Amino acid sequence: MDEPLIGFSLHLEKLIAKIKKKEMKSIMKTVAVLLLTMATTALFAQQGGGMRNMDPEESANRQVETMKEIIKINDKEEVKVKEIFLNTAKEMGKAYEAMGPDGDREAMRAKMTEMNKKRDIELEKVIGKERMETYTKEMEKRRQERAANRGN
Numbered sequence: 001m002d003e004p005l006i007g008f009s010l011h012l013e014k015l016i017a018k019i020k021k022k023e024m025k026s027i028m029k030t031v032a033v034l035l036l037t038m039a040t041t042a043l044f045a046q047q048g049g050g051m052r053n054m055d056p057e058e059s060a061n062r063q064v065e066t067m068k069e070i071i072k073i074n075d076k077e078e079v080k081v082k083e084i085f086l087n088t089a090k091e092m093g094k095a096y097e098a099m100g101p102d103g104d105r106e107a108m109r110a111k112m113t114e115m116n117k118k119r120d121i122e123l124e125k126v127i128g129k130e131r132m133e134t135y136t137k138e139m140e141k142r143r144q145e146r147a148a149n150r151g152n
Contacts, residue, residue: 056089070138071131080126088119 054062063085067073073081092115099108124132 054089056086056093059089060085066139067127067135071127071135073127077126081123084119084122084126088115091115 060082064073064078064082067081068078092112095108095111095115120132120136123135127135
């Protein structure tokens with residue numbers, strides 16, 4: 001009578017060991033995913049964000065695509081506009097590098113504002129005052145939406 005009980009007991013122990021092994025694997029997978037997520041988040045936080053880390057060519061292309069979406073520029077305008085955005089992106093990249101990680105942020109902000117004004121004057125010469133106003137208003141609206149989304 002003890003033999004069936006011993007057999008059942010051994011079977012039960014093996015079953016419990018299997019369950020524990022599966023639970024352990026599941027826990028280890030969860031821990032691995034959490035660690036990977038934390039490492040990725042930390043990496044992106046260290047890199048900063050936005051256009052400053054973007055390749056100037058990529059930045060210019062994005063800005064041209066946005067402009068095309070907002071004010072429908074033609075092929076001739078697109079070439080000129082891309083050149084303006086590309087030159088500005090290269091200038092800003094050099095300025096960021098010169099500033100370094102511990103540079104004067106207020107001085108940098110003033111320099112960027114000056115560069116943006118210069119860029120906008122050049123863009124207005126290509127696309128005209130009315131379309132530039134339309135573009136500027138839409139970009140400001142998008143900036144405000146992004147700022148509001150960050151607050152939530």
